Structures are given as C-alpha cells and as structure tokens.
Amino acid sequence: MFSDDLIALALKLLSCSQKDLASDLNVSPTQISKWKRGEYMSQDMEELIRQKLGIGDLNPSFILLAGSVDNTAKWQKLISYMAGLAAEYTETGYVTAPLVEETEFLACEIIQLFVDMGVKIPDQFPSELDIDFDDDENDGDIDGLLDNNQYTIAIKKIFNALNDVYGFYVAYVDDLMMNDSLELYDTDAVNIEPRLLFLAATKVDMDISFAPKFREFVFQTNNEYTGWINTVKNKAFQAGIPLRAELLNLVHKRHDELGHEAEAESLGINNNRIHPDIYMNEILTGIRLIHQVLPKIMEKLEIDDFVVDNSDLRL
Missing domain, CATH: 1.10.260 (434 Repressor (Amino-terminal Domain))
Structure with a gap:
C-alpha cells in the first residue's frame, strides 16, 4: 500500500x-x-x-487514474469481466495467472498502461459500457458493445497478447527466476513478471490517434526487457544452465509466435531441446574480450613470435 x-x-x-x-x-x-x-x-x-x-477496498492509485470512485468501480467491473473472457481462450497450455488472480490490480494496470501510451482516460466512464455483466439477458449485446468501443478493443487485444506472452514466460523463464542459485531476485530481472502486461501491449496494433505515445512506450518497454532478460541469460550462462529457447524472443517475436512456442513446451515437444544460438551473444562477447586482453598479456610476457597451430583447433 x-x-x-x-x-x-x-x-x-x-x-x-x-x-x-x-x-x-x-x-x-x-x-x-x-x-x-x-x-x-x-x-x-x-x-x-x-x-x-x-x-x-478500492486501490487509491486506481481511483486517482480513473478520476472518481464511481469510475473506478465501473472500470474494475468491465476489465474483470474481459479478463475472465480472455482467460477462457488461452491456448498455450498454461494458466494466465494475471487474468484470474487479483483482477483489481490488473484493472489498475490497464488504466496506467493507457496513461503511459498517451490514451485519454474519459472524465466519465463510457455510458455504453455501463452494463450489468451479471444479467444473462445482456449476453447477446455485450460482445457487440465490446467490439465497437476503442477502449475495449484495445483491452481485448492486450489480454489476448498477454495469454501468449505469459505462457512463454511460464514455459521458459519462471523456473530460472525460481532458481535460488541464480540469485535473480537481487537484480532488476525481478521486474520481468510484474510488467508482462506492459510487454504484451507492445505486441498489438495500436491506433496512434488513440495512443499517441505508443511508439515511445514500445521503445522504452523493449529496452527495459532486453536488459532484464540479458541479466537472466548471463546468470544462467555463468551457472552453466542450458536454456530451451531464446529468452529474448519475449521482446522480438510476435505474441502468437510466443504462444506457439509455449504450447509446444506444454505438450512436451521441446523437452530436452537446447537452442543452438542461446549463448551466441555471450560466446561472442567472450571472444571479443580475449581478443582485447590477449595482446596485452603477450606484450607483458614479451611474446612476439606466437603462431596459432590450426591443426589443434580441429575436432
């Protein structure tokens, strides 16, 4: 609090x-x-x-963003309803926990996400979305309303992307975060899971007139995630722990591609598979370091006639 x-x-x-x-x-x-x-x-x-x-029990931060207690309660109800719908359609084989747990916090995050992307939060909750979601008689109208409002269209896209992004996270990253030997909870990598909703938002098509700061938001979020994920990779590399996927795919791949990779993992298709390029960046970094340090060592030892025997490098 x-x-x-x-x-x-x-x-x-x-x-x-x-x-x-x-x-x-x-x-x-x-x-x-x-x-x-x-x-x-x-x-x-x-x-x-x-x-x-x-x-x-309403979140004060949420109320400040939404503009009033009444607005907050209505946004909360709408976003919780949409989260439940999205959770039913995940195809990764993993439960998207943010969509089924602490939905009040999720609703606050959505509004904060909108603010970060430059979306104007209306002073009054949209009247067309002020629906009794518990009334079965409204079922036939709700889908049409959600598909014709710019706010709910954006939320639906983000939740669909979150299903895929979260599935990939659980499949390939969560175990590493839980590995005490890596001591990742002492690093900025702890931000990876709490910010997955924001990462998911970078992977959807967003109307710039609706979200004028979207490009800046994507740039900043991707930069942050690249740093956090490289921290995980470096820690795993130092510990000699093989990875089953390129973790930077979280940043660089489309959400549907991430969902397919997560589904393959959940079905056991990727068991014991080690991606050949997982540590390529780390290996190249090591080679560059050797290339910089070795001449200094040779100069210090006054070695000036060293010749590489290529025959010793062959397997």
Whole structure:
C-alpha cells in the first residue's frame, strides 16, 4: 500500500488542505508530509482514512487514474469481466495467472498502461459500457458493445497478447527466476513478471490517434526487457544452465509466435531441446574480450613470435 496515493486521494476527495487533513486525523502536518513522500502508514490509519473516504477496498492509485470512485468501480467491473473472457481462450497450455488472480490490480494496470501510451482516460466512464455483466439477458449485446468501443478493443487485444506472452514466460523463464542459485531476485530481472502486461501491449496494433505515445512506450518497454532478460541469460550462462529457447524472443517475436512456442513446451515437444544460438551473444562477447586482453598479456610476457597451430583447433 502506497501512502502517497492514499493521502493525495484524501486531499482530493475531501477538498481540504494538509493542515485540515492532519487535524481531522489527529496527526501533525509533518506526518501528512511524510506520508505524501511514501513513508510507511499503519494498517489502522489506512483503514481510518479509507472509512472517511468511503472507498472500501478500492486501490487509491486506481481511483486517482480513473478520476472518481464511481469510475473506478465501473472500470474494475468491465476489465474483470474481459479478463475472465480472455482467460477462457488461452491456448498455450498454461494458466494466465494475471487474468484470474487479483483482477483489481490488473484493472489498475490497464488504466496506467493507457496513461503511459498517451490514451485519454474519459472524465466519465463510457455510458455504453455501463452494463450489468451479471444479467444473462445482456449476453447477446455485450460482445457487440465490446467490439465497437476503442477502449475495449484495445483491452481485448492486450489480454489476448498477454495469454501468449505469459505462457512463454511460464514455459521458459519462471523456473530460472525460481532458481535460488541464480540469485535473480537481487537484480532488476525481478521486474520481468510484474510488467508482462506492459510487454504484451507492445505486441498489438495500436491506433496512434488513440495512443499517441505508443511508439515511445514500445521503445522504452523493449529496452527495459532486453536488459532484464540479458541479466537472466548471463546468470544462467555463468551457472552453466542450458536454456530451451531464446529468452529474448519475449521482446522480438510476435505474441502468437510466443504462444506457439509455449504450447509446444506444454505438450512436451521441446523437452530436452537446447537452442543452438542461446549463448551466441555471450560466446561472442567472450571472444571479443580475449581478443582485447590477449595482446596485452603477450606484450607483458614479451611474446612476439606466437603462431596459432590450426591443426589443434580441429575436432
């Protein structure tokens, strides 16, 4: 729980100053300032503020992004419904956990994702999407509505891509992340799984007029993932652990290609297969290092007549 967002929301919804809020909560104005900077807030204090704001268990960050408590509840309901639909159609052989677990967090991520891509979040929730998803009589209308709204079209594409991206992650990366000997949880690679929704979004066709910052978003996300995945590869290389797929495919391949690779792994088709190019970059890096260091070593040892015997290099 981030105290800064809860305090920002309290100041907004209560339309009060920090001094007024401090008095209402019976704390010092200095304490309000500390919470605004993200300092730890006790659970009792959090519950007290939530009660005063009447937000229940809703995520304060989500409310700030959505614009109001009412908007947040409606986005939450819509996105949770769409996540359930997408989860039913995964074909990778793996469960897409973000679509079936903690859907409130997923809904907040979708809105944050839209903001990062430059999508304008409407001041009021789209009235045509304000549907009772629990009413069976609406089933025939819902699909048509979801396929004719720019927000739900984008969400549907992203969730479909997430099925494939997450399947590849579980098939080829998750075991490495769980390998204590690699100590990956002490590196930036820990960001790989939490940000898979954002990576999935880079693999869909997005209307630039709808998401004007999309290209910048793709560039930044791919750069981040390239660094994180190379960390995993380097750790595995140093530990002598073979990989069954090129992990950078997460960045470079289309989501449907990733889904096919994940499905093949789930069916056992890729068992014990070692990709021939997995460590090619690491090998080339090692060769370049030797090429730079060896002349210095030879100069230090005053060796100037060394000749390579190619016959010793043949198998």
